[in-house]
Amino acid sequence: MEFPRMPAPSITEASRPGKATPRILMYSHDTYGLGHIRRTRAIANALVGAHDDLSVLIICGSALAGSFNFAPGIDFVHVPSVAKSEDGEYASANLRLSLPQVTTIREALIRQTAEAFRPDIFIADKEPAGFRGELLPTLKLMGHMGTRRVVGIRDVLDGPEAIRTEWHDKGAIRALTEHYDDVLVYGLEEFYRPLDGIPLPAELRSRLVYTGYLRRSVPGGLATMRYPRATKEPFILVTTGGGADGAGLIDWVISAYEADPYIPLPAVIAFGPFLSNTQRGHFLERIDRLAKVDAIVFDPKIERLMNRASAVVAMGGYNTFCEILSFDKPALLVPRSRPRLEQTIRAARAAELGLMRMLEDPMEHGAASRDPLQMAAALTALRDQPSPSSVQMPGLLDGLGRITRHLEPHIRKPERDSEPALGIGI
16 A cells, blocks of 8 residues: 655745744764763753753664653654774664665755754754764755754864864865854863864854853652662762773773772772673673772763762763763863873863863873772872862853853744644655
């Protein structure tokens, strides 16, 4: 049996008034780890919290998006996932299709979603052109619709030369200058200016807004897991985010407790969902022999655990950095320097300002091993380290409020006329 095809809406039809609620479409390409979807979640939750009639639809490729706590008014369109290997190459994560085939499917789903949803505002996370340029057709469409197109980027992307070359090769600079109305930087200008190496027109640079970092809070609802006994007393939380690149830090922390049983605070290690089963099993065998180390695999409400912790050891990714600031925890950052300098730049700047301390991993710079006692000394020092709030930086955690205020004029007020029927050409 053949079903009748519904006609695709014209640009004029798709952009006409009469919508019952204001709408924001967000894009999180999610090719590696959890950073993009976690940042998108924080912003989406803040926006629907400020507007009780707002609908936010998130286009994402993260298989774990549904594990996190989202407020009412938010939903997802999941596009086929892609994965990045350690050498930086991409491939389809699940489908037995070539990368160009998967990208074509993603591009079509993104466009069809925008045609049907007709957002007032579109917010892309970090990638102006999207993964392999998949956003470009939709950006042009939304320009005709009258959608306000915004790209939000984290405080640090990479070294200036590296990001200029990468964005030029991806067509990101052209996409930014031709298709976007606003650029939001989720950080403070006095901390770091991530686009200094990008040649932007003066008119667009004048619309660049530094929002401050994104404050995090303890999620509501029921606990999703039982925490180790060590969390009932002062402890150090060791977290590597998604965990795909965190094995080196975890190994170094475990070796510190193996070498020095007198480290004053015990540690709870959050492996992350992307740490391999082989590495996790090896680490658990070593942890079982230590009185002062416990571990969990993955907590989608990691903010609860961080709020309990006395101090934090992390690699220095954006979301963990925001959480450390939000819960005001003394922290030791052990950044990776490959394939990007992002974490190293952020950790070095935080240490320079006195917000946190930094410990360089010698194996990131060609050494054959790490000194367990060096890590043990750094863990011991956390007990007396001041918290980030000891450094006065006005507006440091104002990001969510400033984003909401900045977008407010572009959220169309509801028009209570009847909703026009929508169709998608498939």
